Amino acid sequence: MGFIVTANSSVIKLEDISFSYPGSDTKILDHLNLEIKQGDRIGMIAPNGSGKTTLLHTIMGLCKPDSGTIKVFEKVLNHEKDFLLVRSKIGLLFQDSDDQLFCPTVLDDVAFGPLNLGFSRTDAIDIARKTLEKLGILYFEKSVIHKLSGGQKRLVALASVLAMEPEVLLLDEPTAGLDNKVKEKLIHILNSLDISYFVISHEFDFANAVTDKIYSMENGRILRDDEIHIHRHEHIHKHGKHPHIHK
């Protein structure tokens, strides 16, 4: 699409962004700065209601900031039109998969994005099939969405985002309600992707396993952890004779 992306170039850059929801005075984002560079794998752990989802929606142009600039691929985005172009290059995985899977069947849903990008029917189906294959869930391409389990829906949602071949992924609590098997699958999938991503999670162990640095949020601003150092500590666990369940 004509974006030139070189290593270490900035993919998403928020400068001095402030945002409050209409009809409220609370600044959910307060002069916030954030940069995601090519190849970055960033995690975010922050309390409920601190504005994580709002932050992702601002990047996608779903919440219009009151002030500040949003740059994606070094280009300042102002109008709905600018965002239209960019949305196909940023993949957002929603907090609730039911919000994101709106087509009747799995294949329909995964092909929805490519069709919108202008691919022909057969090409779109082809892309969709390949993406499902890559995630190992091709066998339920014909399934009706509302008959899938929570974990299966998550994977389909991820597939429908990946099918658009985004250059960055924004993931909003991808593991909520998932069991450890699906979680591990997700860790494996994320680690095998070679695009930048930004993951919101409440689970340190998961975030830790898939990212290189972990940020937090407080009072509408990002708290950054640039240095990463190894740290060793001990717990005491009560546990029984069964295989100890631990992430």
Add this chain to the structure above:
Amino acid sequence: MGFIVTANSSVIKLEDISFSYPGSDTKILDHLNLEIKQGDRIGMIAPNGSGKTTLLHTIMGLCKPDSGTIKVFEKVLNHEKDFLLVRSKIGLLFQDSDDQLFCPTVLDDVAFGPLNLGFSRTDAIDIARKTLEKLGILYFEKSVIHKLSGGQKRLVALASVLAMEPEVLLLDEPTAGLDNKVKEKLIHILNSLDISYFVISHEFDFANAVTDKIYSMENGRILRDDEIHIHRHEHIHKHGKHPHIHK
């Protein structure tokens, strides 16, 4: 209500329960046995789809077992009518708080149970206030439910269950999607209750902090860990200069 409960008497007892969903052959519960005694604090950690929620629903009389007996307060429950009586004595916290809260304001919602138990309006409101107070959330009694954050909703849902003064609590993944502050509050609240409870969770550290024994489920049966012994182990974490977020 005339139930005599002495220490160590059995509160809930499932004997040889089998259950499969109508139209399916898979036995979700397969000759399952479970006993919850007065004062028990039991945790359960098991994979998605292993039947944990189904188990709780069976106790509440929502899923009718194909065979086996359910005893609550030493009384065998057979018919819908038997369950009606018992439901007000067992508090179930649902997997998703949104499923549980349907009144316009927090106070309305917490007072709903007491009203159904036959309390007068003023008494019901009184009970609701006291319960909110106990959980330290009286300050949003007038709040509208769907404007609360996930953690706040959890606490309100817990309040509306506790307002019925149950003798046992069944908690279905109470921490899903909660941040660590709310999680700690929940741990504190649970540890200060003096009723028996049974907690489903995917998080070992949480379950460990609030219960005395941890069960699991496999192939429709309970796996029991009666002995509890201390175990020490080490992790390696990458982390930054910020207060290390760890459950």
Add this chain to the structure above:
Amino acid sequence: MHISEGVLSAPVLATGAALALAGTGLGLKKIDYDRIVHVAILASAFFVASLIHVNIGPASVHLILNGIVGLLLGVAAIPAILTALLLQAVFFQYGGLTTLGVNVVVMAVPAVLAHYLFLPLLGKSPTLTFIAGFLAGLFSILFSSILLGLALWFTNQNFFETSLAIITAYIPVMIIEGIVTGFCVTFLLKAYPEIIPKKKK
């Protein structure tokens, strides 16, 4: 509230279909692509509301709530109701294709009228809100049952007693729908006033 297949005469079926078609066209034109998801999902909620059974004495009736759908959607309620009725036909065989038009008219016309008559009264005061909601619910069912009776009566004057019987049978439903709609509107204004169209501005 459905009229069954095989009862109505050709002119009545044709009139129903034509009116429903025109109304749907009008409604679709009013829905822009920013609102279409909203209309679709409210149509699902309307469908599900009809699965809610409430007791009257030993019997039970299911809710209809076309009044609320009208209040919330205005003219857009017509395609929404058509959608819900079509899906009901597919899933539950409550009706087939030929009566779809008449059934849409029966359910949607009172709904749209309720929008224009009662929406302006909402939110003035709690009592007035409840009363407006009550009237919207009661009126919608009353008018729907009258339209249904008329469809029968136009088919054959001999259906007069049947029509009267149907309208009479719906009287308890009208009262229940009134009460439920009243409380429901009160709930919406308290919990989520943004959903009421007027309040958006």
Add this chain to the structure above:
Amino acid sequence: MIEEKFAYGSSFIHKLDPQIRILALIVLSFAAALCDNLYLAVIYFVISIILISLAGLNRIDVLKRLKPLFWFLLMIWIILPLTFDGDIMYRFYWLKITYQGLILCCKITIKSITIMLIFVALIATMTIASLGSGLHRIHVPDKMVFLILMSYRYISVIEEEYKRLLRAAKFRGFKPGTNVHSYKTFAYIAGMLFVRASLRAQRVHQAMLCRGFNQKFHTLDEYPPNRLNLIFLMGIFGASLSLVILEIIWV
């Protein structure tokens, strides 16, 4: 609850293009609805039975699906013969049963069952996704098809929400009865469903924007070309047309 019980199968009907089935449904069911002759109605009934057998549906299941219709017919049979004007066949004190009333009951019964069977055989045998693509190809407006598909997708989500809310209410001692508290509770639950529907709609709309939604809704469903399509459609058109002509000549 929402089950597409008949939608999956490999019968002759299941293999037909949805577009063809919708066209056949329109022609045949309107022809049957307009029929006003008892003998011809029986012929339509036979056609509908043939279609049901071609679709290979379980008869018991089909009968179960017609239950709401049977209740209505029962009411018709109780009211109509007694209230309809016409030649009196039986008189029992003040009760009189008329010949015309009885004939009308028979006609309504046969016609309504026929039209429902046609609908079950032709439409209930496809998934909603196929119905959507069929409607799209007979030039039903995009927006309408979109409404149907989208609404279908979220019915089960909202139904689940409803079931869970009702369950929660029951667990908190709610006993539905004939009183204001019960009606109020149901009103709150229904209100909550509308609120959730609206909030979900906002999020779904955002999700669609993020996937490059450009006001076109695509359906993927593909049916291989099948010679039978045309033969079937011609057969249905021919039969309907000849029956309509027959009725005009007859009268």
